[in-house]
Amino acid sequence: MSRTICVTDDTPLEKDFDSRTALAEASRCLLCHDAPCSEACPAGTDPARFIRSLRFKNIWGAAETIRENNPLGGSCALVCPVNELCESACVRAGLDQPVRIAKLQRFVTEQERKMGMQILKTGPFNGKTVACIGAGPASLACASVLAQQGYHVTIFEQSSQSGGMLSLGIPRFRLPQEIIDFDLAQIEKLGVEFRYNTTVSASDLDGLTKQFDAVFIGAGLWKPKTLDLPGKSLDGVIHALDYLQNARRYEPSEKGNRIVVIGDGDVAMDCATTAQALGADSVKLVFCRPIAEASANIAETLLAVSMGIPVVTEFFPQKINGKNGRVTDISFTGADNESVMNLLTDKLILAVGQERSEELASVSRQKGLFSGGDWANGGKTVVAAIAEGKKAAASIIDYLDLRA
Ligand SMILES: Cc1cc2nc3c(=O)[nH]c(=O)nc-3n(C[C@H](O)[C@H](O)[C@H](O)COP(=O)(O)OP(=O)(O)OC[C@H]3O[C@@H](n4cnc5c(N)ncnc54)[C@H](O)[C@@H]3O)c2cc1C
Ligand code: SF4
Structure with a gap:
């Protein structure tokens, strides 16, 4: 499948806009009547509308548009x-450069945070209760919509x-904790109840659908996929999510370590850039496909390359070798069936995908049960999960209205 990718000189690590540069950038917007930028946002954040407010120096209005929609x-x-x-x-992409919508959104939400705005408001309680399983973007979006409509939500x-x-996978240098915390606080202030350290399994669902209205x-997707290779259980062979969670929590030094990452998606890029940022002696990314077919977003790949991480394509891992129970190196064969490669490594990170964890691997359809986000779509993006959470909230409201 071909992908249309628009490459700008943007990187997630670029300096933020200040008031002057944000207003200058907002004034590049053509105020398009049909606003293709807004059409293209799965969650309906409506950039055309918040950029228009910003042009008129209406920061509150801009922040309201973003927060209420997303x-x-x-x-x-x-x-x-x-x-x-x-x-x-963005129409301007065809003229010179697209309007830097993400950076403008960053500017507005940062003003909202600094000014301590509280935009979302809880609706009067309507007597109905909803349970959400998982406190990721999908559930949070669902809970936010429902709480504003007067439902009591327990996550x-x-x-x-x-x-x-957001809190457990994506590296801190791309998404600082205080940004997530502000987003989360807006939802907590709606009265959404959080029950932590509580794993729900398929056998609990009957009880939950009786206890809650929906x-x-x-x-x-929290179960890492693995590679069925000899040596996969050696010490030093780590799954990407374990590596990233540990890095996000403790930021351990990687000094002295040679690290190989296997995988061609955004998660593999995050592992490689995290290892590099933590001071590894060397980091190498290896995957089976040609670079043009890699599933990672081009901006993430460019970030890895700009950090000096070599990307080796079209090599298949064959055997993980070790000594005294610990990984020492990994051997590969090339897609041409002739080339061979052996890389010395102290840590081998497998970033080859995730799937549903056992507890909720298969769930039978039943009345009052809804789903969204990665669990339902097989793994997409934060904004797709938010869109599906919002959509599910609308379906829950319709379902409960009809039942009433
Ligand atoms: C390393 C990494 C980097 C990524 N980078 C980006 C990016 O830059 N941009 C982007 O748009 N997307 C990115 N993604 C994808 C994005 O994070 C997901 O698409 C999005 O988080 C999905 O949201 P969700 O709510 O469906 O699931 P999740 O975010 O996975 O949240 C699910 C929650 O449910 C909890 N849970 C799971 N099972 C149970 C259970 N049985 N009982 C109770 N709780 C449970 C989990 O602990 C978790 O908190 C990245 C993903 C990873 C792994
Ligand atoms: S498409 Fe671009 S130029 Fe048109 S409204 Fe959206 S941001 Fe402005």
């Missing part, structure tokens, strides 16, 4: 693949914090 607007400004969404659709989360992959599953 409860995780601060985080999305930093992690959305805008070069495949709003910025790729069951297996870990000790909310945010899902149940939403937004449990994401």
Whole structure:
């Protein structure tokens, strides 16, 4: 499948706009009547509308548009693949450069945070209760819409914090914790109840659908896929999510380590850039496909390359070798069936995908049960999960209205 990718000189690590540069950038907007940028946002954040407010120096209005449409607007400004969404659709892309929508959204949500605005408001309680499983973007978006409409929402989360992959997967240098925390605080202030360290399994669902008027599953994909290779259980062979969670929590030094990452997606890029940022002696990314077919967003690949990480393509891992129970090196064969390669490594990170965890691997359809986000769509993006959470909230409201 071909992908249209719009490459700008943007990187997630670029300096933020200040008031002067933000207004100058907003004034580049052509105020398009049909606003293809807004059409292109799955969550309906409506960039055309908030940019228009910003042009008129109406920061509050701009912040309202973002927050009301996208409860995780601060985080999305930093992690959305805008070069495949709003910025790729921007009419100015055909003239010179797209309007820097993500950076404008970042500017507005940062003003909102600094001024301590509280835009979302809880609706009067309507007597109905909803349970959400998982505290990731899908459930948070669903809960936010419902709480504003007067539903009492309880979120069951297996870990000790909310945010899902935002707090537990995406590296801190791309998404600082204080940005997520502000987004989360807006939802907590709506009265949404969080029950942490609570894993829900398929056998609990019957009880939950009796206890609550509706149940939403937004449990994401938390079981790492692995490579069926000799040596995969050696010490030093780590799955990407374990590596990233540990790095996000403790930021351990990688000094002295040679690291090989296998995988061609955004998660593999995050592992490689994190290892490099933590001071590894060397980091190498290896994957089977040609670079043009890699599944990672081009901006993430460019970030890895700009950090000096070599990317080796079209090599298949064959055997993980070790000594005294610990990984020492890994051997590959080339796609041409002739080339061979052996890389010395102290840590081998497998970033070859995730799937549903056992507890909720298969769930039978039943009345009052809804789902969205990675768990339902097989793994997409934060903004797709938000869109599906919002959509599920609308379906839950319709379902409960009809039942009443
Ligand atoms: C390393 C990494 C980097 C990424 N980078 C980007 C990016 O830059 N931009 C982007 O748009 N997308 C990115 N993604 C994808 C994005 O994070 C996901 O698409 C998005 O988080 C999905 O949201 P979700 O709510 O469906 O699931 P999740 O974010 O996975 O949240 C699910 C939540 O459910 C909890 N849970 C799971 N099972 C249970 C259970 N049985 N009981 C209770 N709780 C449970 C989990 O602990 C988690 O908190 C990245 C993903 C990863 C892994
Ligand atoms: S498409 Fe670009 S120029 Fe048109 S309204 Fe959106 S941001 Fe402005």
